Amino acid sequence: MHVMVPVVLIVVQLIMLLALAPFIVGVIRKIKARLQCRRGAGLFQPYADLAKLFRKQPVRSSTTSWIFTAAPYIVFASTVAAGLLMPVFLSHTPLNFAGNIIALVYLLALGTFFLILAGLDAGSAFGGMGSSREAVIATLAEPAMMLSILAIALTAGSTNLSTIVHQSALLEDVVLAPPAHLMALAAMFIVTLAETGRVPVDNPATHLELTMIHEAMLLEYSGRYLALMEWAAGIKLLVFLTLIVNVFAPWGIATSVAPVALATGVVAYVLKVAGLAVVIGVIESMFAKLRLFRVPELLGAAFILALLALVFFYTLRG
């Protein structure tokens, strides 16, 4: 294989992540609008929003430190780096050696850490409130996520994402997923909703002080800093969706670098994440946001599901 092939693949993956993230956000918004009998903004509105924000003059608080300025870049960098570690349209992604699925989780945690700090730095009550709530949700989501990851990893016999995806892509009977897989999927989906700040855990469309979490931490941001934060949030959502579609439904993913396989992989990937975005849009329209102190029950359920997945894996395999 030519030396340049991995480099090209990394660049393509990077561009896809950056380019697709606003689209996914647009799809969810569109679905929600249609279900509310509104026409809604166009699918490409988030791109226009980002471009506008990047050009606007940012307003910074005079009470902040360099953490406030650095945080958007760190959050953006950690999310993009996490996205580069996982298979997107090709099962053997070139950078997968740099970190397995646990490293990916911890990279995202790096972003959360600086997001929490950024929320505290401006010194307003809203930012602190958002940070405090984000802290609870991140804490509770972590063990459920780790257990469901372990259940997946044990089924595949590996914690390397490329190996996991490659193996499940080669399986004949992907439709008849074992029960362990299904429970892990359910747990992972709940964790995704919590980690990416979607209803019923957080509402990305609100600026109401009593309910907001993610938006509260971003409240003091504007201009390019806000653009980076919003973009990073979109990429984080895309990372989780990619994880779900590629691990649990690796249909069509390219298992070699042949041009036809790659083209199929890209098309299948876009369709799958867009489809999952539609599901999230429907869920957001069907459920109300939970009270903060009801969220532990939801994430506790995810934990139990993941634990059951683990038990099923061992007892059914003997």
Place this chain on the structure above:
Amino acid sequence: MTALLTVLLACYLLGGLLPLCTSRPQLQNTLAHGGAAAGGLTGIVLGLVGLFAAQPLTLSVPSNIPFLTFALRLDPLAAFFVLTISLAGLAASIYAQGYVSEYADRASIGVVGSLLNGFVLSMTLVVLADNGFFFLILWEVMSLLSYVLVVTEHERPGVREAGLFYLIMTHVGTAFIILTFVIFSQEAGSFSFDDFRHPDQRLPDGLRSIAFFTALIGFGAKAGIVPLHVWLPYAHPAAPAHISALMSGVMIKTAVYALIRVYFDFLEGVFPWWWGFTVLSIGAVSALLGVMYALMEHDLKSLLAFHSVENIGIILLGIGAGMIFHAYGLHELAALGLLAGLYHTINHAMFKALLFLGAGAVQFATHTRDIEEYGGLLRRMPWTGLFFLVGAVSIAALPPTNGFVSEWLVFQSLILSVQLPTLLLKLMLPIAAAILALTGALALVCFAKAFGMAFLAQPRSGHARQAVEVPVSMRVGMGILAGSCVLLGLAPMLVVPLLDRVTGPLTGVAISDKVLALDGWVVAPVTVEFSSISTPVLAALLVGAGLLGLLIARRLGKGVQARYTRTWGCGLPLTPRMEYTATGFVQPIKQVFETVYQPTVKLEREFLEQSKYFLRHQRVEFHTEPLFETYLYRPVVRKLLAVAERLRVIQVGSLHLYLTYIFVTLVLLLLWAG
């Protein structure tokens, strides 16, 4: 080795004695901390020599006292701990040069400096000792010197009680250690460690299990494992900051050293799986409870002390997993678990010492330890803030720091439980991994709180408003440790082969080549197809992606300058009172985990006489219940006091009666002996 050891002894002894010969504080400061720094440097060299030596180096001086020889032995395990202790000692003694003025009006600089030398020397010798008797003497010296250092500022409220608590707990521990060595000496016929580890003198199975538990309790009390941890959060913070750093960073590691020494060396790694499972369970409980109690602490140094309980737990998770694998003959995995535990040992020594020094610097600048009184310190103390942030990111195990590498390795050894033969362990180890994940997330929150409340937003008190950056020597001390954290994180290819030299002789297999792949750029415990990380590549990715973000922002927003204004305070001028407090920040977590915390709120209100709708005065107190103290220690202490009360009848104050007691005891003993 003899030459290096002589230099080491000379440095610490001169550093310990010379300051007492002069009365000029400045000279005392230079002599004491210069000696300790020189000793630290020598110790680093000694540790490296020991790690690369082909054979263990020994040195023995006989004595007239039965069973006691002054025997020292530098094998890779001891050398690794000498290296860790010396590195932390070096940083602490440089830091101390500037820090002494913080307690100069309450304690003599010369005496504290002299004790520091003795303390570091005793820790270094403890891990080198090769005779049970000698070990116990050094262990006792180490404990007593640290006790004296804990009560340095004994006129401050609570310090003497903390010291007494520490003294009692550490002696309970020592009693169990003596018991352990006595058990070994029964079969070995001497107190020499060489005889302890001799394969011909194997203990019978029952005694081995008893030795396992006595060692676990004895050394566990020093390490601060749950439920023997209760003294630690009182004693460690009471000492001056550089002493706290050494106590939390390295003194508790001597217990980790001793546990590995006993289990893998004296008992030759022959033990049933449930020993490993016991260690693993204690590790999981300590990790989780340590971090949970840390979250509710608003005294910065107590918070850090509770995190030591957590990190000892993580170390024991690695060692426990290693022991389980070892019991099933999976030697490579055993080596991996042990390696993960040891990697976390040196990492924790670095970042915990760094954080304690950082806390000391903050205290130096603000003269308070209450997090609620800090705020906005990053703008006033940029270097301290940066170093503290490095420590916080490391202890929260975020990539690409050293804490991340070792915690990731612990995860890997827990996941590899899939290779174990029993279903129970296959299920329990992933659950331990989930507990570790929860611990990691809580640690992240705790350090977001600690850093955010101390260094960000506006100052919350006059103390914080007047804070200025600390002297250069303190910054250098912290800088050394911050640099070590970064190096240990980015260069696992240098660290893993060193650790492999330690775990190799203990488990019988060398795994360095198997853990490292692609010329060392990747850490992959089994194969790259199973799991791998590469911190240098992750760091490069993070920097690259950050630069990409910067580039895009610059490109699109060309020529746009940021405008500065005050944070919007809903129309009111923004005051520090609008900020979230540390108490408020963790309140949701307190409510979610109320079974552990059992929070209580005490509300006192006083109304105006004219109307019950207008408050004159209101006072709110929040409490969380320290479960182990309330339900375990207090009942025991109460029982002990009740028994002592009963026994007072025989103590009437008459000398004649006491003489009679002695006589009767003597007669009974003679009868028993005859």
